[in-house]
Amino acid sequence: MTVKPPPPPPSSSASPPLSHRQHRSLTSISHLHWAKILTSSSSSSATATKPCRIQATTNSSTSTTTTDITPRWNSDEALLNLLRQRKTEDAWIAYTQSPHLPNPTCLSRLICQLSYQNTPSALTRAQSVIRRLRHERQLHRLDANSLGLLAVAAAKLGDTLYANSILKSMLRSGYLPHVKAWSAVVSRLAASGDDGPKEAIKLFSQVTRTIRRFSEPTMVMDSRPDTAAYNAVLNACANLGWTEKFRQLFDEMPESKCEPDILTYNVMIKLCARTERKDLLVFVLERILEKDIALCMTTLQSLVASYIGFGDLDTAEKIVQAMREGRKDLCKILRDANSKEVPSENESEVFESLLPNMNYSNDYEPPLLRKVFSPNTRMYTTLMKGYMKAGRIKDTVRMLEAMRNQEDSSSHPDHVSYTTVVSALVNVGAMERARQVFTEMRSSGIQANRITYNILLKGYCQQLQLQNARETIKEMISAGIEPDAVSYNTLIDGCILIDDCAGALKFFNEMRERGIAPTKISYTTLMKAFSVSGQPKLAHDVFIEMEKDPRVKVDLVAWNMLIEAYSRCGMLDPAKDLVDKMRKKGVYPDVATYGSLASCIALARKPGEALLLWNEIKERCGLITTDEIKVTKSVSKVPVLKPDEGLLDTLADICVRAAFFKKALEIVAFMEELGIAPNKTKYTRIYVEMHSRMFTSKHASRARQDRRVERKRAAEAFKFWLGLPNSYYGSEWRLEGEGGGDDEYAI
Template identity: 65%
Template sequence: MNILRPPPTSSSSFPPCPNSNTLTAAASFTPTHNPISLCSINPPFTAAGHPTRRHFFARSASGTANSSAGDLSSFLGSSPEAYSTHNDQELLSLLRNRRTDEAWAKYVQSTHLPGPTCLSRLVSQLSYQSKPESLTRAQSILTRLRNERQLHRLDANCLGLLAMAAAKSGQTLYAVSVIKSMLRSGYLPHVKAWTAAVASLSAAGDDGPEESIKLFTAITRRVKRFGDQSLVAQSRPDTAAFNAVLNACANIGDTEKYSKLFGEMSEWDCEPDVLTYNVMIKLCARVGRKELIVFVVERIIEKGVKVCMTTMHSLVAAYVGFGDLRTAERIVQAMRERRRDLCKVLRECNGEDLKEKEEEEEAEAEDEDAFEDDEESVYTPRDEVIEEGSEDVFKKLLPNSVNPSDEPPLLPKAFAPDSRIYTTLMKGYMKNGRVADTARMLEAMRRQDDKNSHPDEVTYTTVVSAFVKAGLMDRARQVLAEMARMGVPANRITYNVLLKGYCKQLQIDKAEDLLREMAEDAGIEPDVVSYNIIIDGCILIDDSAGALSFFNEMRTRGIAPTKISYTTLMKAFAMSGQPKLANRVFDEMMRDPRVKVDLIAWNMLVEGYCRLGLIEDAKRVVSRMKENGFHPNVATYGSLANGVSLARKPGEALLLWKEIKERCVVEKREESSPPMLKPDEGLLDMLADICVRAAFFKKALEIIACMEENGIPPNKTKFKKIYVEMHSRMFTSKHASQARVERRVERKRAAEAFKFWLGLPNSYYGSEWKLGPRED
């Protein structure tokens, strides 16, 4: 049975199954919460929506509902079981006739829990509708069944459809949770269901791509255990599944994993398609191998894979990402001229790049010869910084790059640029600050004969972004008005770009007016991104009350906060000196099952206490952070250093430096030990400043040595000024006792060494300022 199609009806057939190639999530939707009280959150779905809680106990539902019942009047005095049977018959009849909304109303009104067949059909049809309201209803059924310990009533078909619907609605954690629950319950979900979860994870932030690869590996490993593969034919990975996980590898630049999975495609009888190679173009761009992109295109042609317009989009986007607008322009021009020798054009661009690189190296060599007394150069050309092992990987993936053909192959047909191609090039102009070129491109697109090249809402939004980036808000609003005149409706992204522009210019009043105009005049409801932008704008004008007001308004509208929403509100309270309120927001975030707390949120909490010098509270937060599996990073230590300075507790700086120094040591580290740390200038300078002011010169010299080892030039002028103002009269008393003199011998040696480093008159005549063993 195909588990990705609602159960067949007796009267009519359902529409075809959703396209499995649609790997990206649809419009974002999350269930609503109550307005924030900074006390508690009541999630709309329970542990079934969280990947770390208890799983479903799903079992396949078979058979049909109980035997048909008579007239309703005959059941008025009957047992609850008979009444329930009659309800099941009515509910099943509604579902068979695809009257899903009426079936839902019948389910809500019923005081008895329907049978397995009715429940599975109802969840299936609600999930299949692909509407936010329907998805919420399906999730509520799972919540009820879990609370009543009746999850075994649902079959694999409805769970697979629910996972797909959640993934396409942007509820990645919920979708993955359903798939993992099915695996734990002994079910193998349909390939389209688990592919949707893998694809959604691959495009997610944080550790989403890594989790995507793990999920793919877990499912395929389970499928391999079956000796008779015909039993799991519907769960075997197909090309779309491999494309989803390969996209995850490309997003994190993992060439080894990409090569391994690419090689496994043949084991599963899967052939790479054009999307597979488009993802390979992304991988080349991600790891900085621009010169290999042409060989990906040639490989597509050699393998006889049908080239499509998406490949052209990937090419232009890759070169725009490299900042190589010259090559991107030449690709677009070749397309305008209907040329098929695009590979030849790309090879010529590679040759020009190589020539320019050789000229740069020659210039560098001449500069090095001009300074013979300089230290040995450590210059490494940017294009030569290649990931270890990636060279061999690409030899396997692109054997044609080792011995390229003398004559580049021709495209099977010419492709004319469309609006997406032009828009991608415009984004390159925008990123480089070429506002005039962006506007000229818009005007040129309007004059194109081909309607496919006319500007659309994405094109206009790109122009709006260019003007916003340049601070030309009036011009940006003019483009918005022009969109209305040209009959191109602005979308939510267009308004969000304008909102961000007003907030950056601290024009929060205009941002608020635009938010109302967006909802009332344009009929576009603001989303969580819109509110995140305006909450961040409130922070820029130090309006924490306004930030909280918009946060609550967002919740009232039924828009669920994201991780950015919580951390932005925490930032508002931390910046305004209200760390306790930031802590309460953090606790809300910890309780929200849809949000994954990360190191940024922990650091924001630490920052709130450190800004007021509440170092003990900050240390308690750091302890909680470590207990939850997070290790402090440079930002964490930087906040602690600032807090120590404000609290005037130099002794805490010594403890902080000890921990940092241990994490800077390059040794064979155990798996349980925290990762290595590379301190930055701000952190080390702050610690050295504290130590110099507290006359901890030995530690100050250690920190300065660490700065020089990491290529950070210490601010010697600043430290000299501090020493002269605070310590120039140290150790000048002639009446100190002998015991006191002996106790401060080491401190005096450190002070003299520090003066030697500063270049001040001193009694330390060693050739190196670094402290060594004391000589009698």
């Protein structure tokens, strides 16, 4: 039995504001019903009620006169009739022309029908209603069904942040969404980038935690997690490589009366791949067969893809060949391949719980497949991608030819197969051959898709053939395929390669004019164009636009790109200010950030700043352990830094040029600890060119000479490290032409 929420009391405030984002289209789903979360002590005795519509509620404290009610009622009735006749366009016009806010029934149906239109403009209209209601503090006029449909649609369209915000607002407002709605959002979050998988796990936990508060199971029957919901959150754990959380949720499934299905074990294959446990793949397959779960081609394709991901093309080929021969002993084949592997001790206890069959005795007879599986187009294409990844271009092309000659039509190449070959040829710069395969693809009656065209665009841009790239995108549009953000990002990046900053901006504006929402890559790529051209203020303007865009999240890459723009021009103060702002927003500098600052310090010729930067890097690397730092680390989550060769070499270069030999020795010693070989030849040249006459002045005062003692000792130590003549060898360091003026670097 489903429960519809009663209307909130008139005195209650509006629901928490929902963040708005623009969407492109909406996929409809069946009507959903919702449970009202009862927070009072009488929740256990609450009885289910029939679904009902929420009546209109106003903020006015005075009663409405009869003369006001009649026209309002007539207007709402006219709007409702249009909605019942599915005249959504006319209903929208009536809504925009109405002098008052329609009743809850009209508003909810209008949002649902606008969403069902599956067009960007209709969805934008639906969200404008949401914004208006939020502004007027009337969100409680909408029923939960309309909000749920909007959340599902947003998730399917990739706008997971908006979908997540809707569900969280519903939970805060006391509504428990249907499992189809919240599991769809969890699924999309799990597959998205950035913090999507983590947010998926948080949302799953928040919903299930709320469900457990109910003592009456029938009240939350439609919201309880099903197997699909668990598969979605398990996928998030697999994407993050969180084995312990995966096991915890996997063990919870029986408690929720959910049984693992084939998708659950497909996700487990992904977990093994993410955690680099190639030795466990065969045990997952055996477990599926032991539990008598119907095997599918997706499972076998996932196994082939996993072995390819591990770089084990031999085993991947053995699987495909065994399928071609109609063999059922696939588990035995994989066990034989496993015999050469050294079992990993990485979280073995967790996997022993998930896969108890991994501890079976050596005389265990691996199970056979229930039926014969023949390789299909997808399987062959996966193997082709493995050849491409290994740089075996000839084998990739040969596989395409072999697929063409297959008698079974299910093994003939499709658009993915052709696109894989085009991509392989593009990667090696063989654009003419790639274009030939592209032409063959169309002559075979297989329509190229957006991905195929984007790969061609990438190839032309990498080969600096921007004119061919422009012609390709025109050809793409004339073929009825709309370019996407990836298409324009590729073109913008191509303009950067030929130093065409104006062209990059033109493509960016053209993308927005076509109604294509810029992505994070779009913004950062355009920032890179202005950075390379020495226009940091324009890069900053793009950054500000990115911050204002609710569809994207400003991440560390964007901050680093902006800092690099200022650093390229030697503008140290603005770059440092940006680093401070970045920290305040909870984004911590990484190696790229410090590398840009170090380059900026060298360009600005402010070696003293290099010492401050080196001290900060030492703190992040754990080379300094003061009480203050211990306290800071205990209350914060500052990630540990691992500097690379470029950063340390730049800092050492600055210190050597500035005669900070003690610090230079610290840096090169740290480089050697990390296994990085310092460039002694370069440092020797710098020392000879800049410091060969140090400490040679005969006219310095005694006090000045005393102040030089420590620096001279450091210089001698540095010369010793370089292998130059020094006091440690019992000889003095002199070059001809000595006796110049006072030491320029003396203190």
